[in-house]
Amino acid sequence: MSAPDSNLEIIQVKYGERITQKSVVFHNYADYGQPDGDLHMEYNFWVIRDGEKVMLLDTGYDIPARDWLGEQPVKATPDGLALLGIDPLDVSMVITSHFHYDHIGYLGLFTNAQVVSGQMEYDYWFGKWRDDQLEGEFTIESDLRNVKQAEDEGRLRLISEPTEVYPGITVYPVGGHCPGELLTLIQSRSGPRIMTVDAAHFYEQVENEWPFFAFTDLEEMRQALSFITKLTADTGATVIPGHDGRVRDRFPQVPGPASEIATVVG
Numbered sequence: 001m002s003a004p005d006s007n008l009e010i011i012q013v014k015y016g017e018r019i020t021q022k023s024v025v026f027h028n029y030a031d032y033g034q035p036d037g038d039l040h041m042e043y044n045f046w047v048i049r050d051g052e053k054v055m056l057l058d059t060g061y062d063i064p065a066r067d068w069l070g071e072q073p074v075k076a077t078p079d080g081l082a083l084l085g086i087d088p089l090d091v092s093m094v095i096t097s098h099f100h101y102d103h104i105g106y107l108g109l110f111t112n113a114q115v116v117s118g119q120m121e122y123d124y125w126f127g128k129w130r131d132d133q134l135e136g137e138f139t140i141e142s143d144l145r146n147v148k149q150a151e152d153e154g155r156l157r158l159i160s161e162p163t164e165v166y167p168g169i170t171v172y173p174v175g176g177h178c179p180g181e182l183l184t185l186i187q188s189r190s191g192p193r194i195m196t197v198d199a200a201h202f203y204e205q206v207e208n209e210w211p212f213f214a215f216t217d218l219e220e221m222r223q224a225l226s227f228i229t230k231l232t233a234d235t236g237a238t239v240i241p242g243h244d245g246r247v248r249d250r251f252p253q254v255p256g257p258a259s260e261i262a263t264v265v266g
């Protein structure tokens with residue numbers, strides 16, 4: 001399913017990184033009987049352009065403000081956007097893959113954007129917030145406040161079934177890593193792309209359907225991984241895992257000042 005008339009461009013923007021190990025991030029990795037090894041884990045968000053229109057998938061977060069897992073800052077989101085010539089106030093839509101800190105930390109910058117999020121994600125995290133159960137979670141109150149602000153301003157769109165949220169951009173709710181993660185299929189100008197974000201952090205997970213160590217529901221995570229396999233077969237799409245440093249080896253850099261952080265993936 002190609003989209004010869006699509007004008008959508010997808011740019012992956014790296015804002016942080018860290019080195020981790022396969023045995024740390026893949027659930028029950030020892031069971032596979034394979035050697036351990038380092039993984040270059042990148043922290044990214046994605047710019048989707050349609051001519052003058054600018055949309056985002058996720059926003060990154062302020063790494064120096066809090067050490068979660070030893071992430072190293074590369075380029076803060078506002079500075080990365082500036083290198084790409086993007087004013088946050090010109091962003092018309094932000095799709096949030098899910099509500100973990102590393103995906104919605106800068107949501108408050110995009111006060112003119114429609115925010116597209118999973119209904120299940122909203123229900124789960126706002127329930128925990130209401131019940132004062134966010135302690136020890138990967139989601140924080142200040143980030144949820146930004147979601148709430150979008151809601152109060154009539155800018156929040158909650159998704160509970162596969163939905164084309166913009167011509168050529170379809171989101172699919174999948175559980176597992178989080179209850180309401182959104183998988184995004186984009187008919188880019190270079191062909192269809194499945195942006196798995198944290199439904200599959202690394203290529204090994206896509207190729208082998210290996211679960212990640214962090215999940216809210218292991219069976220739903222397995223279902224999400226097999227859904228990625230099925231959607232790939234159905235659409236002929238290229239899969240872009242959310243945190244894999246090797247994505248940057250497979251696609252060209254954006255020419256100019258953003259080349260060190262920005263990669264054209266679609």
Ligand SMILES: [Zn+2]
Pocket residue numbers: 100102103198243
């Ligand atoms: Zn993540």
